[in-house]
Amino acid sequence: MTIAPHDQTRGDSTPYIEDGLSASLSRNEVASLCMKAARGAGMSWGLAEEAGFAAAWLVQHGINGPSHLYAHLDQAQGRPWGDLCPTVSPGAWEAPAGRALCPIALGATLCDYAELPEGIKAGSSLKIGKVDHPILLIPFLAVIAASNDILFDIEWTGGMASLGGGSDALMDAAAALGGQQQVPITLTARFGKPQTLTVSKVPSISAEIIAELNTLAMRTTVPSSESSRAGAGSTTTDND
Secondary structure (H helix, E strand, O other): OOEOOOOOOOOOOOOOEOOOOEEOOOHHHHHHHHHHHHHHOOOOHHHHHHHHHHHHHHHHOOOOHHHHHHHHHHHHOOOOHHHHOOEOOOOEEEOHHHOOEOHHHHHHHHHHOOOOOOOOOOOOEEEEEEEEOHHHHHHHHHHHHHHHOEEEEEEEOOEEEEEOOOHHHHHHHHHHHOOOOEEEEEEEEEEOOOOOOOOOOOOOEEHHHHHHHHHHHHHHOOOOOHHHHHOOOOOOOOOO
């Protein structure tokens, strides 16, 4: 594996990996890189932090969160993010003008409303308009499930996935949701205590995805210049 020299004036925290290889990043590295990439794609810092959390949670449980997040960011960047957030009403949520919802904004809002009348409760269902890359909802649903002792079923035209049945059920749900991009879904919550999830082997992230996320992340930094490079480093020596 060849790693390009790291320019400290660039502000990125993840190495560029060459030769088309892949790498396993730690959960903290994934969270940091994906947060910066989401911010570079135009998300607010608050939503970008949620994006970093979602990607890192998925990686911790053996799912390639950075790849799914990049696919969403690449598709959604340039659109007004406010138009991709849900309009909340009892029993049915959707995005303005029928747009596809951002799964990060939707997941964060589901968490915010978990204890409110408009939120999802055990024994109830919630119809949600088109959701982009709904696999990114899984971490948020897992948080709600663990805090409220409920299990979730996610249904869309031609498919269904269940959460709360342990790591095997999680991987089945990820496999089913991984190929979905913009689909209306129905969430149904059931009483039940979610099984404990095991920490899985960290999946390898391709050099291409790391590079694309770094490209988005670099939009949050000030471009380097001759003066910034000239001023980098200590101006004194440590020789006694």
